[in-house]
Amino acid sequence: DQQVKQNSPSLSVQEGRISILNCDYTNSMFDYFLWYKKYPAEGPTFLISISSIKDKNEDGRFTVFLNKSAKHLSLHIVPSQPGDSAVYFCAAxxxxxxFGTGTSLTVIP
Amino acid sequence: DTAVSQTPKYLVTQMGNDKSIKCEQNLGHDTMYWYKQDSKKFLKIMFSYNNKELIINETVPNRFSPKSPDKAHLNLHINSLELGDSAVYFCASNQAGRLPSRANVLTFGAGSRLTVL
Structure with a gap:
């Protein structure tokens, strides 16, 4: 039973545009949410996180939004860069x- | 200077064999984990050890046996390998405690890709 879901397995975005990655969860007891980034043949690396008492956390080009009523969080990357091409895992x-199953982001130069 | 290191990175073996994957962390963390990423890309926890003691043991066949000689090491031994064991196995570590401390965030190794023929 998957408690964290990423329904989009892949996403392609032009360089310079915004990338929006989405994640849904089912367990209302989760109190901390994280995004990890993974390059091929490497382990996931921590990117950004948010506590359940907040609805937004920003770190440079990366912003995570949390909507507790909808049990939904999203990661915004703006502007997107080719080096952002990776698999992004949502975790709670x-x-x-x-962990979710990941969304593979491709940023097209 | 790798924080969480696992060996081997790639492992190809025959069904029925026994194999081990080793993991070491130099972060001073007190909790270590094994995760399995299967063909569906689902990252699922297998085991968790806190200060050499097992604290999480998800529904994993007893052919899988973790061993923690000290809090910096967590090895995974697999007996009688089956085709379905083919996956990428990730070791991770953190400092136990409630988030939001950066030390509580999981730090992963690079993964060990196991292929059972």
Missing amino acids: SSGQFY
């Missing part, structure tokens, strides 16, 4: 971490 935690 209530002590234990649960």
